[in-house]
Amino acid sequence: MSDDHTSADVSSKGRGVDSIPIRFALMCGALTAFGVVGWRMLSAWAPDQVPGLGGDLVSIVCVGAPTGAVYWAARKLARQIEALRRSAEAVVAGDFDRASAIDCACEVGGLAASFRKMVDHLNASIVRMNMLAYVDPVTGLPNRAVVEHMLERMVGEGGPGGAVLFIDLDGFKRVNDTHGHASGDELLRQASARAIRRGFGREPGELDACANPFGALCDRPPRDVVFARFAGDEFVALVPGPVDDATLHRRADAIVAALRRPFDVYSQEVKIGASIGLARAPRDSNDAREILTFADMAMYVAKQAGRGRVAAFDPKVRRAAIERAEIETELRHALAGETLELAFQPKLDAHTLECVGVEALARWTHATRGVIAPGVFIPIAEQCGLMGALGAQVVSMAAQQARLWRQAGRALAIAVNVSPAQFESPDFARSMLELCARNGVDPNVIEVEITESMAMADIAATTRRVCALREAGMRISIDDFGIGYSNLSHLSRLPIDDIKIDRSLVIDIGASPRSERILRALIEMAHALGDRVIAEGVETQAQHDFLRAAGCDCVQGFLFARPMTAQALEAWFAARPREASARQTQAPRAAAVA
Missing domain, CATH: 3.20.20.450 (EAL domain)
Known part of the structure; x- marks a missing residue:
């Protein structure tokens, strides 16, 4: 069954909520009228015996008062049910942030409280799933999926273009093998934070996270630098918008210089380095996969030139990468x-x-x-x-x-x-x-x-x-x-x-x-x-x-x-x-x- 069909069924099944007050009032009025008539018959009571009242006025009051009260109570209940139904429809439609505002001590209020707990648990599960899908568990940075998603929007039609920095740590495997994976993970955290601070003058939390409050990816181009762990000891930085070559190289050189300095990893001095490849959009390509590949190619050229260097992509780099x-x-x-x-x-x-x-x-x-x-x-x-x-x-x-x-x-x-x-x-x-x-x-x-x-x-x-x-x-x-x-x-x-x-x-x-x-x-x-x-x-x-x-x-x-x-x-x-x-x-x- 399609989602549209399901939504239509839910909507049609909920239309009877509006008639609840009338149905309850009619039922109350009918039952009360039967009660008044029965009482009169059993007690042989005549309305005209009440001083100052007409015979039918007492009957009307006896029937109308409870009917009105039931109508008012049923209307309030119907509104609460309607609010709960709309919250449920919002969740079905994907709006998990719509919480029911019902707050009463009645059964509907208890149902609404249970509904809110369910929505909160669902939201927490969604955040958890999105973190697993889009956040690197070691560094807390965006992962490869985020890079590919945001790169499509940066270099695609209507995107601002920009630059890709492909960063590979030199000597990381030696540290990981020698000092253990825990030290390797800590080194990745320190190296990424230092690269962000020295290369872009920011703190890691200040960069574009590319996600909504639930952790889902935004369907827009990046508004600021995106710095992500791509794989293993590789990181990718996306710099949206126009940036001149001199500024780009200056940032990359700053990252190389910063990562060349020793790290203190669990009281052990550790030395690594970095090689960086640069590619520009739209100058080098307007294809997201291709521009990422070009930056990777340039990074290998930097490694072949002696490591600890920065290389920009050009046609010669492509030929060299193919030959390599x-x-x-x-x-x-x-x-x-x-x-x-x-x-x-x-x-x-x-x-x-x-x-x-x-x-x-x-x-x-x-x-x-x-x-x-x-x-x-x-x-x-x-x-x-x-x-x-x-x-x-x-x-x-x-x-x-x-x-x-x-x-x-x-x-x-x-x-x-x-x-x-x-x-x-x-x-x-x-x-x-x-x-x-x-x-x-x-x-x-x-x-x-x-x-x-x-x-x-x-x-x-x-x-x-x-x-x-x-x-x-x-x-x-x-x-x-x-x-x-x-x-x-x-x-x-x-x-x-x-x-x-x-x-x-x-x-x-x-x-x-x-x-x-x-x-x-x-x-x-x-x-x-x-x-x-x-x-x-x-x-x-x-x-x-x-x-x-x-x-x-x-x-x-x-x-x-x-x-x-x-x-x-x-x-x-x-x-x-x-x-x-x-x-x-x-x-x-x-x-x-x-």
């Missing part, structure tokens, strides 16, 4: 088909130039695109959650190659760089050891390289993982040392074997006396801690001479050898006769995945 999506799909196929390869770059003793190990670098040769640089496919793997699979495949290939070299009599260990996504996994140490066991190699043939920033992010967790690996025989190296934010106190207690000096410090040798003094100090510090020092990115003889004189233990770079296949590495060894005897006595120490 294609590479992501093809990378998934490459991982599934195990078509990635490894290249190996030797590491040499700085004084004897004997090979002490190799660094393994992931390489991808595409069937139609040719060689795809690691700087292209590794960031994509990080962003789409493929680093776990990529890292595991690289470790597996490195272990297989190490086994082949051992079987051929060449004792070369291979170290692998691991990504933050791999290292921060609670099962990292166990998975590394399982990969070694699965490929039939001893863990001491693999060296794990972690960056300085990764090591210092959670020193307690780092220590647990490093200790588990070292107990199994793996060597641990701190990669890219000198460009992070090491706490020397923590570093002194961290059980590592090697420190790799970043190429950015090596390249300044001969050009910056200050950099040279820093290098000498780093080498002395590492030796004082009992660690071996490896300098990467050595490209000139002058750099090698300086590092050797400063006491650096090992060197690696284009001056000595470029990354090469395992077959090419065999030819490289054959061209260096001294390596034949050196490999029998040296315990190889290195290799990494870039």
